[in-house]
Amino acid sequence: MLGVLGGMGPAATADFYRKLVAATPAARDQDHIPIVIIGDPRIADRSQAIESGNTETVLAGMVQRIRSLEALDVDAIAIPCNTAHFWLPSLEQETKIPFISLVEASASEAKRRAPTGKAALVLGTRATVRSRLYEPALAGQGFRLVMPTEQQQTVVDALIAGVKSGAMEEATRLFRSSVLEWLSHADVVLLACTELPLVAGEWLHTHPTMIDTTAALVSACIAWAEMDTR
Amino acid sequence: MLGVLGGMGPAATADFYRKLVAATPAARDQDHIPIVIIGDPRIADRSQAIESGNTETVLAGMVQRIRSLEALDVDAIAIPCNTAHFWLPSLEQETKIPFISLVEASASEAKRRAPTGKAALVLGTRATVRSRLYEPALAGQGFRLVMPTEQQQTVVDALIAGVKSGAMEEATRLFRSSVLEWLSHADVVLLACTELPLVAGEWLHTHPTMIDTTAALVSACIAWAEMDTR
Numbered sequence: 112m113l114g115v116l117g118g119m120g121p122a123a124t125a126d127f128y129r130k131l132v133a134a135t136p137a138a139r140d141q142d143h144i145p146i147v148i149i150g151d152p153r154i155a156d157r158s159q160a161i162e163s164g165n166t167e168t169v170l171a172g173m174v175q176r177i178r179s180l181e182a183l184d185v186d187a188i189a190i191p192c193n194t195a196h197f198w199l200p201s202l203e204q205e206t207k208i209p210f211i212s213l214v215e216a217s218a219s220e221a222k223r224r225a226p227t228g229k230a231a232l233v234l235g236t237r238a239t240v241r242s243r244l245y246e247p248a249l250a251g252q253g254f255r256l257v258m259p260t261e262q263q264q265t266v267v268d269a270l271i272a273g274v275k276s277g278a279m280e281e282a283t284r285l286f287r288s289s290v291l292e293w294l295s296h297a298d299v300v301l302l303a304c305t306e307l308p309l310v311a312g313e314w315l316h317t318h319p320t321m322i323d324t325t326a327a328l329v330s331a332c333i334a335w336a337e338m339d340t341r
Numbered sequence: 342m343l344g345v346l347g348g349m350g351p352a353a354t355a356d357f358y359r360k361l362v363a364a365t366p367a368a369r370d371q372d373h374i375p376i377v378i379i380g381d382p383r384i385a386d387r388s389q390a391i392e393s394g395n396t397e398t399v400l401a402g403m404v405q406r407i408r409s410l411e412a413l414d415v416d417a418i419a420i421p422c423n424t425a426h427f428w429l430p431s432l433e434q435e436t437k438i439p440f441i442s443l444v445e446a447s448a449s450e451a452k453r454r455a456p457t458g459k460a461a462l463v464l465g466t467r468a469t470v471r472s473r474l475y476e477p478a479l480a481g482q483g484f485r486l487v488m489p490t491e492q493q494q495t496v497v498d499a500l501i502a503g504v505k506s507g508a509m510e511e512a513t514r515l516f517r518s519s520v521l522e523w524l525s526h527a528d529v530v531l532l533a534c535t536e537l538p539l540v541a542g543e544w545l546h547t548h549p550t551m552i553d554t555t556a557a558l559v560s561a562c563i564a565w566a567e568m569d570t571r
Contacts, residue, residue, distance in 0.1 A: 121362040121365075121370060121373040122359075122362050125361075128358055128359075129359055131355075132351040132352050133352075133507065135351075137351075137507065138505075138506045139386075139506065140348065140351060141383060141386075142382070143350075143351040143380075144382075145348070145380070145382060146348070146351075146378070146380040146381070147378070147380070148376075148378040149377055149413075150358070150375070150377070151376070151377075152371055152372070152374075152375060156370070179413055183409055276367070276369065277367065
C-alpha cells in the first residue's frame with residue numbers, strides 16, 4: 112500500500128494520481144497499486160514558510176498526516192510536491208516508513224534523458240530554487256544546478272499561482288511563450304513544481320529534455336510496487 | 342474532511358478527484374476541500390458479486406475501508422462508483438458517518454437538465470442495470486427507468502472493460518459510434534458507471550441531457566462542503 116502525503120497542491124496531487132493509474136500496467140482494477148491519499152490542503156504555505164524561516168508549523172502539519180498514514184499501515188510514502196521535499200530529511204527522522212523521493216526520481220530521470228548533459232535548469236517555487244533543493248541529487252547524476260534568472264522566476268511564480276487559482280488557459284499561454292527560451296538555457300529543464308506539468312501539455316512529449324517531476328515520481332512509485340510484488 | 346471510498350475503479354476515482362479540484366471555487370491550496378482517499382483496488386469485483394449473489398465479501402471489504410475513514414475522523418463519505426451503491430443501504434447500517442449518494446446526486450442532476458423529461462436511460466454495469474439501482478431515486482424526480490437493450494449493454498460492457506484496461510482510444514471510438522443512438526432513446530441518458538465519463542469528452546459539454554454521474558457527485562460534495570462552512 113502506497114501512502115501519499117498530498118494536497119500541496121490539490122491539483123498536483125490529482126495529476127499525480129491520474130498519471131499513476133494511467134502508467135500502471137493493469138488489465139483490471141485489482142492490478143492497480145493500493146493507495147491512500149491524504150489530500151489535506153490546510154497545511155500552511157510551504158514557500159512562505161521557507162522564505163520566512165518559520166518552518167516548524169509546516170513540519171508539524173506534515174508529521175500529523177504521516178501519523179495517519181502510519182495508522183493505515185502504508186509501506187512507503189510519496190509526496191507529489193517539490194517544495195515539501197525541503198522537509199524530507201526531517202520527516203525521515205520522524206517515521207520508519209521509507210519515502211520515495213521525487214527529487215531523487217527526477218534527477219535520475221534527467222540523467223536518462225540527457226546522459227551527457229551538464230547543465231540542469233530547475234524551475235520551481237522561489238523556496239525550491241533558493242534552497243538549492245536539487246543540487247545534491249543533480250550533482251550525484253553529474254549535473255550542475257542552473258538557477259533561473261529573476262525574469263524567468265517571475266514567470267514561474269505567475270504560472271504556479273495561475274494553476275493554484277484554476278486559471279489554466281492563461282497559465283498555458285504564459286507557459287508556451289516561455290518554454291523555448293528555457294530549453295535553450297540548459298541541457299535539461301526540470302519542471303520542479305508539480306503545478307508546472309499541468310500546463311505543459313504536448314511539450315512534455317515533444318521535448319524529452321523537459322522533465323515532468325510528477326511523472327518521474329510516478330515511475331519511481333511503479334518501480335517500487337513492482338519490486339514489492341517480486 | 343471528506344472521505345472517499347475509492348479504487349473502484351482507480352481511473353474513475355482519479356477522475357473524481359481531478360473534477361472535484363477543478364470545480365471547487367478556490368484561489369489557493371487552503372481553499373480546497375480536505376480529503377482522504379482510500380483507493381484500494383483489492384476490493385473484489387462488484388458486478389460479479391451482485392450477479393453471483395455472493396455480496397458478503399465485497400461488503401466486508403468496503404466496511405474494512407470505512408473503518409479506516411472513521412479512524413481518520415472524516416465528516417462524510419463519497420463513493421465514486423455506481424455499482425458500489427448497491428451496498429449503500431448496508432453501509433449506512435455500519436457507520437454513523439453520512440454518505441453523499443452518487444445515485445441521488447445524479448437523479449437530481451437529471452431533473453435539473455430535463456425538468457419535463459419522463460424517460461431516463463441508465464447505462465452502467467449489468468449489475469447496476471439489472472438491480473434497478475436508479476429506479477427509486479429517478480422515480481422521486483419524476484422519471485421512468487429505461488433499461489438498455491442487450492445490444493446497448495454489450496457496447497457498455499466493452500467500454501467499461503476498455504477503460505479499466507487502459508484502452509482509452511478504442512473505447513473513445515466505440516463511445517462516439519453509439520452516443521447519438523443512446524440520446525435518441527430517452528429524455529436523459531445517465532452515464533451510470535464512473536468509467537463511462539472518462540471517454541465522453543466533449544459530448545458532455547455539447548449534450549446537456551447526458552449526465553456525468555461523477556460530476557454530479559462532485560457537485561454534491563462541493564455543496565456539502567459549502568453547507569459545512571456556513
